[in-house]
Amino acid sequence: MSAPKVEIYTKMYCGYCHRAKRLLDQKGVEYSEYDITLGGPKREEMLERNPDARTVPQIFINDQIIGGSDDLAALDREGKLDALLGL
Template sequence: MSSEIKGRIIVYSIVGCPHCKEAKSTLEELKLPYHEISLDSYADTVREEVREKTGSRTVPQIFFNATLIGGNDEFQKLITEDKSKFEQLLEEVRNNEPTSDAPQIPNESLLLKDQDADRDKALEIGKHLFDKGFFHIVKGKPVGEFTDSSNLCRLYEHEETSALNSGLVSDCESRPVV
C-alpha cells in the first residue's frame, strides 16, 4: 500500500486502550499515515465533538477524511469482509483533501481558550513550576528565570538518576592510617 495520501486519516484514542493499539497497528501494517488524537490530552470539548460526530462514547473512532469508519471492530471487518468498500475509501483519501465537514486536528491555542487560559497565564504557570524546581533548561540560553523563549526544558522526573555516591567521589589520594 502506498503511504502517499492527500487526505487525512484520524484515529481518536485514549492511552492504554488495546482496541486503539490494534487499529493503529493495522494502519501501520498497511503503511497508511494517520493522525492520532489522544482524547486524554485535550479538553472535554474535544471529547464532546467526537461524541456528536460519531454518536458513540467508545474509542477508537476512525475517520477517513469525513467518512466515519467507526471503532476497531468495524475497521477490521471493513478490511477483511468488504474489501471493495475499503479500496474506495483508500482511493478517496489518497486523491482528495479533507472537506470542511471532516474532523479537524485540535488546535492547542483553541484548547487554551477552552480551558480559560491564555499565553500570559500559561507563562505564569510555567514560571511557578520552574521556580519550584519541577523542570530545568536543557538547550538554549540558561537564564535565572523561566521566559517565553525557544529554550528546551525537561521535567526532572524524566532525568536519569543515580545515587550521589556512585562513581568517583574524589580525586584526592587517600591518606595512610597512622
C-alpha cells in the same frame, strides 16, 4: 490520487486503539491521532462528529465515520478498506 485523510480518536492503554493503529500502520497509512484520555476539546469534537460514540477508537476516513477497531477490521476482511484508503 491524494492520500486519504485518516483520523483516529484514542485513549491511553486502549487495546482496541492499539489494534486499529497497528492495522493502519501495516497498510502504511498516515493518520492523525487525537488522545482524548483526559477529555478536552478533541473529545467534544469527536462527539460532535459522531454523537453516538461511546467508545474509542473512533476512526474517520475522509470525514466519513468508520467506527471502531472492529469496524475497521471488518472493512479490511471484506476487502473494502484498501479502496477507502486509496491503496
